[in-house]
Amino acid sequence: MSDLKPTVSPAVEELVERSNRLGADPKNTNYAGGNTSAKGTETDPVTGEDVELLWVKGSGGDLGTLTAGGLAVLRLDRMRALVDVYPGVDREDEMVAAFDYCLHGKGGAAPSIDTAMHGLVDAAHVDHLHPDSGIAIATAADGEQLTKEAFGDKVVWVPWRRPGFQLGLDIAASKEANPQAIGCILGGHGITAWGDTSAQAEKNSLWIIRTAERYIKKHSKKLPFGARLKKYEPLAAAKRRARAAEIAPLLRGVASTDRPMVGHFTDDKVVLDFLASKNHARLGELGTSCPDHFLRTKVKPMVLDLAPDASLDKVSARVAELHEAYRADYASYYDRNAQALGGDWPAMRGADPLIVLVPGIGMFSYGKDKQTARVAGEFYTNAINVMRGAEGLSTYAPIDESEKFRIEYWALEEAKLQRMPKPKPLATRVALVTGAASGIGLATARKLAAEGACVVIADLSLEKAQAAAAEIGSTDVAVGVQVDVSNADAVQAALDATVLAFGGVDLVVNNAGLSLSRSLLETTEQDWDLQHDVMAKGSFLVAKAAAKAMIEQKMGGDVVYISSKNSIFAGPNNVAYGAAKADQAHQVRLLAAELGEHGIKVNGVNPDGVVQGSGIFSSGWGASRAAVYGVEEKDLGAFYAQRTLLKREVLPDNIANAVFVLCSDQLSHTTGLHIPVDAGVAAAFLR
Known part of the structure; x- marks a missing residue:
């Protein structure tokens, strides 16, 4: 028995590199479209004898991002032997299952329907692509004649046939009958090219694509779509x-x-x-x-x-x-x-x-x-x-x-x-989280994204919002936008950015906030206005803009307010913050009563002091509250924990988990509720 340790064949390296180059240019093929292959000889690790193999892009892969792990690997002799058992076009779908009997070793990725095209065509390297220029000729009413005019005898016409085993046989026969040809136009579909080397196959593919582009540019009428209206x-x-x-x-x-x-x-x-x-x-x-x-x-x-x-x-x-x-x-x-x-x-x-x-x-x-x-x-x-x-x-x-x-x-x-995996609980839902570049907001955005939602990170700092979004995932998962929630135009701009990014909005988390810890006599009118503008007015503006979009969608929705135990509990040196949080808490009840007929649930979460990762606590609030309670600022989280029934510090993830549950199917019949997430503060029990 020879060495069983797998190695990457030079043919595979060339194939992956060629595929990536071809797939990187949308003029050559669309995302996840087309497939490429290479044939070569390797030593069978069991018998020690040479075996001819076919490496071909597996089902569902993308050429631009293809790796060796995305290739299906088949024994060429067994794959070509399928011709002898082919039951005809009416039963050609059965041949896909037959590819499994041709796999070499573990076989790599699942073979696609186009595997036959690559295995049956007598060429060491084959490319099948979907370039716009090639499909334009393939879908023209006189495509066969245009193929002759554009390419001469270097490219042949293969009439439309659904992808499958028979199409592979058709292309193989066409190549055999036209030894001078470097490829073909597949009627209504795309192109296929081949070569003795990887470089030659790539060169031939690109020649067909660029020749088609030049032919169209030279011979096209001035207004292909007719006059402008x-x-x-x-x-x-x-x-x-x-x-x-x-x-x-x-x-x-x-x-x-x-x-x-x-x-x-x-x-x-x-x-x-x-x-x-x-x-x-x-x-x-x-x-x-x-x-x-x-x-x-x-x-x-x-x-x-x-x-x-x-x-x-x-x-x-x-x-x-x-x-x-x-x-x-x-x-x-x-x-x-x-x-x-x-x-x-x-x-x-x-x-x-x-x-x-x-x-x-x-x-x-x-x-x-x-x-x-x-x-x-x-x-x-x-x-x-x-x-x-x-x-x-x-x-x-x-x-x-x-x-x-x-x-x-x-x-x-x-x-x-x-075969597709079961969708995550919040799949297809679009969430807008305010104040989401740090602390509770960021933890909530992460949790919602992890559960399948598309998330918009809204924050006063655009730079921080975009950085937080990039940390969560690509722009297909999260985007960052700037918003001053106290400004109606800015709020509408954030909602507009949300619906343009993901189509609409289903879930809004009113989390943006700030706090100034001052006694009644020290609290200025400006202090009062600032905190109410951000939390009371800001939550109102965000909820109003989001509710309008949700009502137009007719898909229901969720609005969650991150309120506070301070909306219930009266503590010292906290009049502006506590009053603003009480305003938010009652907005939950008022909007739940109003929006229920549209299938929109409105709920709240009442945290105790969340010190870890908090923008509020790090900007002075923590030092102020620590002074009120007579403890070191670094010990404030532990202090809060010791005054709770469970003796546990409340963390951003605890709040995020509560938001997720409120928006999940588990609480589909719950609205107007406040969930305390405070590790048990008896004075803040809901009554």
């Missing part, structure tokens, strides 16, 4: 984003009718130019073509056919009409194709749009999380580029809707969905 010209940038923020909650509610969605907004010039054109409605109705695209975007978008400055009442009414029509049309699409194709199809997964196009404003896209929503938008931008190329050369002619249906409700796609 003044009615749909984009609003100025500031007005455009303000209007987008106004309508975002409405659109998210529409997109979340069947199941909650996170949203993404873009007003990229590519999108705005498309929507300002005469033909955007016709092309939108045709939908996308590349399987990667419409699996993320649904077969077509919903298009708002109003001027961008139409009144909000008119927008709301028209969106409701369009949504009803979209749902009916999608249900008809499902029924029509399920009946025509026969067989046992999965149940309809939802009839809401994943892409909503608003002329003059931009594009709203939706998904189960922020990344999915963002990628859906990127894919539809790809589709716009594809349509521009196809219309510029010819006529955009995507694959038939029956083929789209077969892929959308493909048993293999359904199985992939069933």
